[in-house]
Amino acid sequence: MRALICRNWGDIGTLELGEMPVPEPGPDQVLLDIVATSANYADAIMVAGKYQTKPEFPFAPGLEGAGLVVKLGKGVENLKIGDRVMAKLAHGGFAEQAVAEASETWSLFDRMSFADGAAFAVAYLSAHVALRWQGRLEAGETLLVLGAAGGSGMAAVEIGKTMGARVIGAASSEKKLQAVLQHGADHAVNYSSGNLKDQVLELTRGEGVDVCFDPVGGDLFDSALSSLGWGGRHIHYGFVGGVPRVPANRLLVKHRSAVGSSLRYFQNFRPDLLVQSMAELAAAYDKGAFNPVISHRLPLERGVEALRLLTERKAVGKVVVEVAPKKEINQ
Incomplete structure (x- = not known):
């Protein structure tokens, strides 16, 4: 072959x-x-x-x-x-x-x-288990998606909307921002030309977001962590920009959490949740919610x-x- x-x-x-x-x-x-x-x-x-x-x-x-x-x-x-x-x-x-x-x-x-x-x-199964089971995203909450123009980022934007969240997509160019908005994000911010935290806090009237889906890591992590509101959850999904260090003191001060999400965990230890995630994805796809x-x-x-x-x-x-x-x- x-x-x-x-x-x-x-x-x-x-x-x-x-x-x-x-x-x-x-x-x-x-x-x-x-x-x-x-x-x-x-x-x-x-x-x-x-x-x-x-x-x-x-x-x-x-x-x-x-x-x-x-x-x-x-x-x-x-x-x-x-x-x-x-x-x-x-x-x-x-x-x-x-x-x-x-x-x-x-x-x-x-x-x-x-x-x-x-x-x-x-892309979709990984993003779904991350948001559903690790981020515990709920309807009415605000989701920040980094790298929102990538494959997993686009999936997270769509999945966030199906879960009833307000979605802020973050990307590195105006072209990518337009794609993110066309794909359903409520807002889009450029973290290459402006401060991510400042833009997010402006959009959320100073409250910050409830969940951050982060496939980027690197230098962007610090600003993303500061974009979380009280009780916010940061999902480490990838590290294409480098592996960040997590400052425990900043998690404690605002009751935040930082969690990893690996599809392998669900395969090996919680296959029941994997089955449920795929069933929910299938139902949403059947309703026309997803367009890869x-x-x-x-x-x-x-x-x-x-x-x-x-x-x-x-x-x-x-x-x-x-x-x-x-x-x-x-x-």
Whole structure:
């Protein structure tokens, strides 16, 4: 099978298109014909050898994908051959075939394309568990979304609105701010040209926000923490801008909290909440609440370019890699 192959830890530029053996599904796993995958920042971290898991060489990156079930491992009962699905992957999305856990593979929603499925699984499910279970976002509260023009940021904006929150989207350029507003945010602030805390406090009449969804980290964290009101919750979702230090004294003074959110936790320890999150996402999607933004669609041959668009923050929403676009048309 064709794949974008990682043979050594390093920059994503070291990835090369080549041939790999087709993987074999084990118990409780399925083999997928990948139609589309999408780039995630974590793919670059994995290729660099700095991710939480380190696959054996050679491997293909790609933490999610959408396609067709072509083989069932022993014990799989929730899927059948031919099913149109989206899946969270350990790796392998940048290949023509990949193995997925059956419990982390879901049927595409009605009217959902493979491309939208590839853009949905990780971003929307991760954002939902973060806001629903870690941030405990409630209707009527105010949500601040950093990196709001990214894939997970756009998902958080939409999910926040479905939960009944007032949403402030924060991004680094006017172009991205316009995209965030068009995608449903009530307000948008530019943290590159102005002070984030001052802009947020002005919009909230000095009260601050209830929840901050933060996939950025770095220097932005300090201002984001100051944007929280009394009892505010800061969700550490990622650190594309660097890993921040959390000052405990500033949490105590205003009864704030800072929590991490990892999809792996829910997979390993609270799969019941993961099931509930996906059910709520499916219901909202059926009502037309979600519209995944895909700024670029590239073939597998340009997979490195797809990852570069993400790591260099040139994308709005998701970057999808079309592994087998003809199957999208035929299905």
